[in-house]
Amino acid sequence: MSQENVDVVVIGAGHQGLVAATALAEKGLSVVVVERSDVAGGAIRSGELTLPGFTHDYWATNMGLFLGSPYFAKHGAELGALGLKFAHSSTPYASAFPNGKNLKVVQDGDATAAMWSAHNAGDAQGWAALGALFGDFAGSYFPMYGNPLPSKGTWQGARALWKARGKKGSGELLRILLSSTRALGDRYFETPEAKSLLAAWGMHLDYAPDITGGAVFPLLECFLDMANGMSIVEGGASNLVNAMVALLEKKGGKVLLGTDVARILVNEKGAFGVRLANGEQILAKRGVISTVVLPVMVNNLLESSDVPAHMKQAAAHYRFGPGTMMVHLATNGPIPWSDSELAKFAYVHVGPYVDDMARTYQQSLAGEIPDEPLLVVGQSSAVDPSRAPEGKAVVWIQVRTLPNIPKGSTWAAQSERVADQVVAKLEKYAPGFTDTILGRHVMSPADLQAANPNLVGGDSVAGSHQLDQFLMRPSLDLGKYATEIPRLYIAGAGTWPGAGANAISGGLAAARLLKG
Ligand SMILES: Cc1cc2nc3c(=O)[nH]c(=O)nc-3n(C[C@H](O)[C@H](O)[C@H](O)COP(=O)(O)OP(=O)(O)OC[C@H]3O[C@@H](n4cnc5c(N)ncnc54)[C@H](O)[C@@H]3O)c2cc1C
Numbered sequence: 340m341s342q343e344n345v346d347v348v349v350i351g352a353g354h355q356g357l358v359a360a361t362a363l364a365e366k367g368l369s370v371v372v373v374e375r376s377d378v379a380g381g382a383i384r385s386g387e388l389t390l391p392g393f394t395h396d397y398w399a400t401n402m403g404l405f406l407g408s409p410y411f412a413k414h415g416a417e418l419g420a421l422g423l424k425f426a427h428s429s430t431p432y433a434s435a436f437p438n439g440k441n442l443k444v445v446q447d448g449d450a451t452a453a454m455w456s457a458h459n460a461g462d463a464q465g466w467a468a469l470g471a472l473f474g475d476f477a478g479s480y481f482p483m484y485g486n487p488l489p490s491k492g493t494w495q496g497a498r499a500l501w502k503a504r505g506k507k508g509s510g511e512l513l514r515i516l517l518s519s520t521r522a523l524g525d526r527y528f529e530t531p532e533a534k535s536l537l538a539a540w541g542m543h544l545d546y547a548p549d550i551t552g553g554a555v556f557p558l559l560e561c562f563l564d565m566a567n568g569m570s571i572v573e574g575g576a577s578n579l580v581n582a583m584v585a586l587l588e589k590k591g592g593k594v595l596l597g598t599d600v601a602r603i604l605v606n607e608k609g610a611f612g613v614r615l616a617n618g619e620q621i622l623a624k625r626g627v628i629s630t631v632v633l634p635v636m637v638n639n640l641l642e643s644s645d646v647p648a649h650m651k652q653a654a655a656h657y658r659f660g661p662g663t664m665m666v667h668l669a670t671n672g673p674i675p676w677s678d679s680e681l682a683k684f685a686y687v688h689v690g691p692y693v694d695d696m697a698r699t700y701q702q703s704l705a706g707e708i709p710d711e712p713l714l715v716v717g718q719s720s721a722v723d724p725s726r727a728p729e730g731k732a733v734v735w736i737q738v739r740t741l742p743n744i745p746k747g748s749t750w751a752a753q754s755e756r757v758a759d760q761v762v763a764k765l766e767k768y769a770p771g772f773t774d775t776i777l778g779r780h781v782m783s784p785a786d787l788q789a790a791n792p793n794l795v796g797g798d799s800v801a802g803s804h805q806l807d808q809f810l811m812r813p814s815l816d817l818g819k820y821a822t823e824i825p826r827l828y829i830a831g832a833g834t835w836p837g838a839g840a841n842a843i844s845g846g847l848a849a850a851r852l853l854k855g
Contacts, residue, residue, distance in 0.1 A: 345369040347852065348613050348623040350600050350640070351630035353381025353793075355831045357583040357594075358410050358845030359628050364592035366853060371621060372592065373613065375599040378577070379584050381630075381791055382799070382832075383840060385575030389669040389778030392728045394575040397782070397790075398665065398799070399840050400717050400735055401685070402570050402579065403563060408842035409485055414586060421589075423582035424573040426723030428685040431569035434536040435768050436691050441678055442532050444561065446568040458532065465527035473562035475504060476512060480559070487819045487847050488810060488835040515554050517806075520546060521693055523554035531692050537561065538696050539688035542713050542739045544804040544838075545660035547700030548693045552806030569685035571722050603627055603636070605645040609825025626826030628848050632793045632801045632833035633657050633813040639792075647823040653814035657833070660804070661703035661740035662784025662797030666758045668734040669778035673721060676769045685722050689714040689768060699740060706746030708757055713739045714764065731777070736761060741784055743796030750783035750797075757783075793832060800838035801831070809837055820848040828852050 347363050349356045352374035363370045378384060382398040389395065402425060405411055411418070429446040442458060444451050448470075455463040479500035486492030501509045515523060520541035524534030537557040538548045546553030572579045584594055599616035612622035629636050637646055637654035646654075673682040681687055690696050690713050699709035717735030720727040727733045738761055745753050758781040766772050782790075784797020793801045802808060811818055812835045820828050830848035832838035 342619065343371070343621045345371050345621060345623055346625045347371075347628065348373060348621050349628045349630070350603075350613065351381060351793075351831065352376075352379035352584070352594050352596070353630055353831060354383050354405070354580065354583060354840055354842055355845035355848075356381075356628070356630045357580070357587055358842045359630075359830050359849040360592045360594075360845075361410075361414070361583070361587045361590060362846050362849035363852070364587060364590040367591075368625060370592045372587070372594045373598050373600050373615070373621065374594060374596050375792075376790075377597045379594055379596060380577060380580035381793070383576045383580055385572070385577040388667045388780040393669040393731070393733050393778065394726045395667045395733055395780070396571065396576040396717075396719060396735055397667075398787075399576060400571050400719065402572060402576075402840055403567055404839045404841040405579070406567070406570055407481070407563075410842035410846055417586055417589075418579075418582045421582040421585045423579055425570040426573045426725075428569045428571075428683075428722040430683045430685065431564040432686040432688065433681055433684045434532065434539060434688040434690065435676065435678075435681060436532055436535070437767065439677060440532055441681060442536050443680070443684065444536075444565050446565060448565065451565060455533075459530045461529035462533040465529070465533065469527055469558065470562055470565075472512065472515065473558055475508070476500070477559065477563070479503075484836045484841075485843055487851075488812075489815070489818060515558065517551060518554045519549050519551055520553040520557055521548040521697070523557065524548075524693065535690050535692050535696070536688070538693045539690055539713060539715075542696055542700070543715070544800055545798075546805070547740075548697045550805060552809070556804075569722065571685070571719060573723055574725050600640060602642070603629065603640050603827060605642065605824055605827070610827035623826075626828060626852055628828045628830055628845075628852060630793075630829075630831030630845070632795065632831065633817070633829065635792050635795065636829070641824075645824065650817070650823050653817055657813050658803045658805075658808060659743070659795045659798040660800065660802070661700065662743045663787060663799035664738040664741050664754065664757060664784060664797070665782040665787075666736040666738065666761050667780040667782075668736070668776055669727070670732045670734055670775040671777055672730060672775055673732050674716070674718065674734065674765070674769045675771045675775065682718065683721055685718060687716040687718070689716060689764065703740040703742050706742045706744065708745055708753065708760075709741065711764075712741060712757075712761070714761060715739060716765070736765075737799070741797070743784055743798070750785035754781050754783035754786070757781075802833050802838075804837050810835075812837060820844070820851040
């Protein structure tokens with residue numbers, strides 16, 4: 340049995356693992372990232388899934404969070420020198436409706452306001468009021484988002500926000516933060532279209548329209564994407580990962596691909612390395628950072644006798660949300676929307692309405708294939724023309740939400756049928772769409788989990804983000820990246836501040852390890 344010695348082993352070369360390793364390598368520690376897949380990046384990956392010349396982002400595509408991260412602030416120039424470029428859309432998102440109407444949000448705030456006024460004066464007023472609230476909230480929220488939770492930094496941020504807004508203003512903000520997306524829509528908007536536009540953003544996480552706390556994400560995402568537009572990685576999401584790996588290697592770190600960790604090694608002093616599936620060991624003097632979501636780590640990577648009772652309980656209580664399906668299409672040209680202007684938008688949500696989303700979620704939980712699954716239609720080549728041959732297009736469709744396992748059936752039996760349903764639904768909004776399709780690749784919730792053990796049941800966000808599990812992620816006492824096992828640290832989408840290409844928890848876990 341061969342054996343290697345390093346300071347730190349990081350499990351998982353998703354972007355958070357790479358962020359953690361880079362932070363440690365910069366401090367002069369020897370660090371190795373061990374990744375079971377043959378490709379780095381985890382939920383960030385791209386490739387020619389359908390036909391040669393068509394580059395699809397397999398999973399994550401919107402890089403807004405990454406661009407706002409402390410990692411990017413620090414290393415953006417170095418990543419740029421390593422070839423990383425972003426393609427930008429100033430027409431970030433829209434929602435389309437079966438009555439022929441649609442609501443658009445563009446980076447130009449005045450143009451957005453004019454479109455909303457033309458749609459409905461009350462909605463336009465509500466949009467302006469929510470925008471002002473976002474302005475107040477964002478300045479305090481984002482610094483909190485970059486701190487561990489709980490921590491002095493987050494409490495100080497919350498206190499400063501409360502003081503600045505006064506009791507009355509803070510009361511309104513708190514009410515919004517605790518409300519569902521349906522309640523937020525009913526409070527601020529008049530038409531079903533505007534209410535649906537908000538609710539669709541809640542569905543990206545695990546917030547069906549009637550779930551308390553769901554309003555936070557739409558409040559942030561709606562106005563952040565309006566302020567910044569939407570960006571994807573030029574040439575495909577893997578270009579971001581490749582630049583991150585190259586940066587890590589430049590700083591002395593190492594990535595081992597196609598290498599499955601079978602066990603985290605623990606003795607009376609704590610975690611001291613990992614055993615690989617091939618029997619080899621990597622010993623780590625300073626500890627192990629795992630980006631594997633808590634229940635999978637506890638059940639598969641640790642000896643039961645090494646896990647304290649409370650950590651076992653936290654793992655048992657951790658909840659995953661409904662599944663996601665990806666439908667990737669190569670098409671003969673842009674989607675022929677009834678309103679051709681929609682073809683410019685980075686994302687188009689096709690719900691259509693709040694009640695449809697509520698029913699979709701409920702059906703997913705009950706194991707039924709929803710009759711109106713929400714479609715997030717990403718028009719990758721409209722943002723980055725390099726993704727498809729001249730005149731052709733790449734379409735990224737995320738289907739939210741679906742059952743983890745369809746009742747009485749399997750995803751292998753259902754996935755192509757659901758993809759047909761998706762195409763038929765889009766055909767109603769874009770007559771002739773079906774005939775433009777040149778190639779199709781479908782990834783069911785089961786395929787998501789097979790590709791990445793963090794996506795249990797095809798949950799694209801690696802565990803519910805409902806308020807209890809978002810604010811205490813994965814549990815209150817594991818919220819600061821250290822576990823009850825000395826020298827074993829956790830990071831990734833299953834820790835605060837949750838899923839998304841936010842590049843935060845990896846850095847915070849590395850800082851925690853360095854603190855000792
Ligand atoms: C379909 C989909 C669409 C998304 N869209 C967006 C989007 O547009 N914008 C956005 O910001 N976010 C999006 N997300 C979320 C975002 O991509 C993820 O939350 C984020 O990339 C998670 O990063 P991570 O490093 O925490 O974990 P992961 O990327 O999941 O990486 C964990 C890695 O650990 C590896 N691993 C697990 N077990 C082992 C083991 N035993 N040994 C070795 N390696 C192991 C896995 O193979 C994986 O590579 C999307 C996610 C999905 C699935």
